[in-house]
Amino acid sequence: xxxYLPTAPAKGTRDFLPAEMSVRTQVFGHLxxxxxxxxxxxxxxxxxxxxxxxxxxSGQEIADQQLYTLTxxxxxxxxxxxxxxxxxxxMIAGNAKSLQFPVRWYSHPNCHRYERPQRGRVREHWxxxxxxxxxxxxxxxxxxxxxxxxxxxxxxxxxxxxxVRANDRNLLSSALTDIVGVTAEQLPQVFTLVDRWEKSDxxxxxxxxxxxxxxxxxxxxxxxILSSGVALLDELPEQVKENSNLVKVLSxxxxxxxxxxxxxVRGLAYYTSTVFEVFDTSPENRRALFGGGRYSDxxxxxxxxxxxxxxxGMGDVTLIDFLDTHELTPKPRSEADVxxxxxxxxxxxxAREVAGRLxxxxxxxxTPVELRKLGKELTRADKAxxxxxxxxxxxxxxxxxxxxxxxxxxxxxxxxxxxxxxxxTSLLRV
Amino acid sequence: xxxYLPTAPAKGTRDFLPAEMSVRTQVFGHLxxxxxxxxxxxxxxxxxxxxxxxxxxSGQEIADQQLYTLTxxxxxxxxxxxxxxxxxxxMIAGNAKSLQFPVRWYSHPNCHRYERPQRGRVREHWxxxxxxxxxxxxxxxxxxxxxxxxxxxxxxxxxxxxxVRANDRNLLSSALTDIVGVTAEQLPQVFTLVDRWEKSDxxxxxxxxxxxxxxxxxxxxxxxILSSGVALLDELPEQVKENSNLVKVLSxxxxxxxxxxxxxVRGLAYYTSTVFEVFDTSPENRRALFGGGRYSDxxxxxxxxxxxxxxxGMGDVTLIDFLDTHELTPKPRSEADVxxxxxxxxxxxxAREVAGRLxxxxxxxxTPVELRKLGKELTRADKAxxxxxxxxxxxxxxxxxxxxxxxxxxxxxxxxxxxxxxxxTSLLRV
Numbered sequence: 048x049x050x051y052l053p054t055a056p057a058k059g060t061r062d063f064l065p066a067e068m069s070v071r072t073q074v075f076g077h078l079x080x081x082x083x084x085x086x087x088x089x090x091x092x093x094x095x096x097x098x099x100x101x102x103x104x105s106g107q108e109i110a111d112q113q114l115y116t117l118t119x120x121x122x123x124x125x126x127x128x129x130x131x132x133x134x135x136x137x138m139i140a141g142n143a144k145s146l147q148f149p150v151r152w153y154s155h156p157n158c159h160r161y162e163r164p165q166r167g168r169v170r171e172h173w174x175x176x177x178x179x180x181x182x183x184x185x186x187x188x189x190x191x192x193x194x195x196x197x198x199x200x201x202x203x204x205x206x207x208x209x210x211v212r213a214n215d216r217n218l219l220s221s222a223l224t225d226i227v228g229v230t231a232e233q234l235p236q237v238f239t240l241v242d243r244w245e246k247s248d249x250x251x252x253x254x255x256x257x258x259x260x261x262x263x264x265x266x267x268x269x270x271x272i273l274s275s276g277v278a279l280l281d282e283l284p285e286q287v288k289e290n291s292n293l294v295k296v297l298s299x300x301x302x303x304x305x306x307x308x309x310x311x312v313r314g315l316a317y318y319t320s321t322v323f324e325v326f327d328t329s330p331e332n333r334r335a336l337f338g339g340g341r342y343s344d345x346x347x348x349x350x351x352x353x354x355x356x357x358x359x360g361m362g363d364v365t366l367i368d369f370l371d372t373h374e375l376t377p378k379p380r381s382e383a384d385v386x387x388x389x390x391x392x393x394x395x396x397x398a399r400e401v402a403g404r405l406x407x408x409x410x411x412x413x414t415p416v417e418l419r420k421l422g423k424e425l426t427r428a429d430k431a432x433x434x435x436x437x438x439x440x441x442x443x444x445x446x447x448x449x450x451x452x453x454x455x456x457x458x459x460x461x462x463x464x465x466x467x468x469x470x471x472t473s474l475l476r477v
Numbered sequence: 478x479x480x481y482l483p484t485a486p487a488k489g490t491r492d493f494l495p496a497e498m499s500v501r502t503q504v505f506g507h508l509x510x511x512x513x514x515x516x517x518x519x520x521x522x523x524x525x526x527x528x529x530x531x532x533x534x535s536g537q538e539i540a541d542q543q544l545y546t547l548t549x550x551x552x553x554x555x556x557x558x559x560x561x562x563x564x565x566x567x568m569i570a571g572n573a574k575s576l577q578f579p580v581r582w583y584s585h586p587n588c589h590r591y592e593r594p595q596r597g598r599v600r601e602h603w604x605x606x607x608x609x610x611x612x613x614x615x616x617x618x619x620x621x622x623x624x625x626x627x628x629x630x631x632x633x634x635x636x637x638x639x640x641v642r643a644n645d646r647n648l649l650s651s652a653l654t655d656i657v658g659v660t661a662e663q664l665p666q667v668f669t670l671v672d673r674w675e676k677s678d679x680x681x682x683x684x685x686x687x688x689x690x691x692x693x694x695x696x697x698x699x700x701x702i703l704s705s706g707v708a709l710l711d712e713l714p715e716q717v718k719e720n721s722n723l724v725k726v727l728s729x730x731x732x733x734x735x736x737x738x739x740x741x742v743r744g745l746a747y748y749t750s751t752v753f754e755v756f757d758t759s760p761e762n763r764r765a766l767f768g769g770g771r772y773s774d775x776x777x778x779x780x781x782x783x784x785x786x787x788x789x790g791m792g793d794v795t796l797i798d799f800l801d802t803h804e805l806t807p808k809p810r811s812e813a814d815v816x817x818x819x820x821x822x823x824x825x826x827x828a829r830e831v832a833g834r835l836x837x838x839x840x841x842x843x844t845p846v847e848l849r850k851l852g853k854e855l856t857r858a859d860k861a862x863x864x865x866x867x868x869x870x871x872x873x874x875x876x877x878x879x880x881x882x883x884x885x886x887x888x889x890x891x892x893x894x895x896x897x898x899x900x901x902t903s904l905l906r907v
Binding site for chain 1: 487493498499515516522524529533545551582617841845857
């Protein structure tokens with residue numbers, strides 16, 4: 048007996064059979080629609096990029112542990128992109144002269160990270176990236192927040208199902224420095240501590256704070272600040288607030304799109320001011336769905352031109368988990384609307400002709416490639432999700448007719464070939 | 478001065494800026510549409526697969542020279558897929574029990590081959606794969622040929638612009654054996670020779686034939702056969718023809734979809750009977766656009782179950798070259814239909830509200846994130862391809878109005894906010 052290779056996909060990667068793929072294309076099709084309505088333009092880049100761009104920018108964890116790298120026969124050291132931002136930074140920098148900033152761009156790449164597969168975490172995932180490049184205006188923040196609400200709405204999510212928590216790293220820095228008395232040297236470590244705040248228990252947090260050199264009193268104050276919400280703003284210097292886009296959003300008509308939350312910092316890579324996280328409000332799934340933020344200098348690896356940006360990445364795994372939790376996942380599309388069945392081999396050409404008419408009218412139409420008993424074909428058509436069949440029999444055909452049958456009603460009647468589109472369409476409308 | 482990294486993509490790969498991406502999404506959107514109308518279901522798989530499946534199946538050239546491989550920290554030896562067939566074979570084999578054969582599947586993966594970049598050849602390309610799995614019937618051939626004509630038609634190609642050359646390897650085997658007197662041992666080498674026939678000059682072909690051991694007379698006969706077209710069929714044994722799906726197609730109502738051409742063999746991997754090639758008829762671009770064929774046992778690496786299939790892969794590079802040659806390439810889509818411009822910062826929220834109304838009506842609508850002089854914004858809107866702008870001024874707004882302006886006509890008039898959708902829509906219709 049020959050040895051067969053395994054049929055499972057490589058660890059941490061996924062096959063998308065038609066049913067799963069139909070869900071994916073429907074979900075992301077809705078999202079493309081919202082993005083296009085807002086004038087976001089789709090772009091794409093190679094999956095392989097010079098490894099260096101990640102090693103220099105994506106943060107230590109990605110570069111050291113999560114990067115898939117390879118060296119080509121030509122000696123190029125390449126990596127499968129773990130995220131899209133370095134690619135788009137490269138593209139924006141390379142085309143900065145011909146672009147009319149600000150630009151709204153989106154993409155839908157697959158990204159690879161070598162991680163231990165677990166719930167919500169895979170090694171290859173599909174991620175929508177949406178950004179506005181080339182403007183410092185707080186209107187960008189507003190547009191991005193509106194976009195997020197529109198995208199979630201297009202998937203059927205109501206405002207009670209999710210929320211957007213937003214922060215400005217500069218506001219947090221000011222609070223930590225001016226109120227808690229954190230030193231400039233301690234600041235990066237305290238940011239990391241805040242980033243882990245919700246995932247760690249209090250003892251561990253307190254130990255870490257002590258390790259950084261914070262007193263018990265400072266730790267108390269830190270705890271207080273992080274849970275103070277919008278009240279924190281009253282305690283911050285005017286000058287810091289004046290320079291904050293987030294404060295502008297909070298005093299605009301768009302304030303209700305977000306909740307100010309000093310606890311949000313989004314790791315340490317890239318982001319320089321506004322940061323945000325979209326979370327699921329359902330108790331069983333309460334966690335970050337996706338997030339993003341603003342960077343003051345997107346393309347510094349590639350150009351001296353300072354190009355700011357703001358955007359987010361939205362992965363398919365957590366998104367579809369969210370839709371499942373809230374019973375919003377679309378049903379896979381049926382295989383066809385209608386099946387045209389010739390009763391004998393000699394009528395195959397006739398069936399093809401009828402099928403051609405139906406397709407011209409926009410109906411998704413199958414014809415069997417193998418001739419089976421009519422009863423079997425009716426069962427198959429039903430399983431394929433078709434609502435109607437057209438039966439092409441010899442006597443009918445000789446008289447210029449075919450038989451149209453509703454699969455739900457099981458009622459059938461002969462119609463003239465010229466009327467087949469109308470007859471089927473009216474059946475599908477029921 | 479810091480050293481900047483290059484902004485060009487890795488060798489042989491491509492960036493798709495929005496204009497290029499818009500062409501790609503339009504072209505492939507048309508093709509998805511045709512496939513869905515025929516009940517083809519889309520699937521997808523991981524870009525990384527076990528390297529072994531290519532090394533054992535994809536032919537020596539791919540495995541030895543063209544494969545991008547890497548070894549993960551976990552010790553898995555993976556490859557970036559150079560083609561989709563081994564992935565889909567794995568998926569079909571792994572799900573054979575739950576599938577209702579025959580199935581029509583399609584996908585649109587990016588595939589990687591390490592080749593020397595040249596016209597029509599890149600290292601990463603995007604390829605439509607369409608197949609029917611699980612049936613031996615000649616109706617599959619007919620459906621695949623019809624599909625190809627429909628796909629080309631959906632891109633605007635008329636029948637004079639392309640042709641489908643088809644062969645059956647078994648017919649060619651029979652002709653070579655029974656008419657030319659090629660021995661079983663010589664057969665594979667003669668197939669390779671035929672595969673190179675149109676790319677080599679006669680002296681080289683004749684030398685190769687001599688090297689294989691063919692006499693001058695045999696070489697003459699071979700030359701004659703390869704250019705004989707459909708007349709060759711008269712010389713072949715009935716039994717061979719009876720078993721040929723291609724012969725069935727040629728005697729059906731679908732015969733005019735193809736031209737029988739004994740010269741088509743499509744390399745040596747996979748295909749076991751029907752093979753075909755779609756070619757461009759224009760003199761400047763006369764070459765294969767894409768091709769495919771039938772395999773009697775798709776998934777033999779993965780299962781003992783014999784699953785036949787027929788299909789093709791259609792790459793983006795040659796396809797878009799074809800469209801360019803025939804001036805069929807779609808224009809990139811504009812950035813937006815309409816731009817809503819607030820004349821002062823205080824009207825930003827008002828402009829957002831108006832933009833929201835327009836988007837709800839399905840109009841692609843931009844609002845500027847930075848406030849500039851109206852004249853500048855009008856120029857920008859025009860460059861973005863918008864046909865209308867809505868100007869939100871203070872006096873207008875206080876009176877419940879906005880100003881709607883056609884960018885081509887430069888005519889403008891105030892309309893009530895409630896009437897803005899109608900006013901813009903009627904402008905766009907002109």
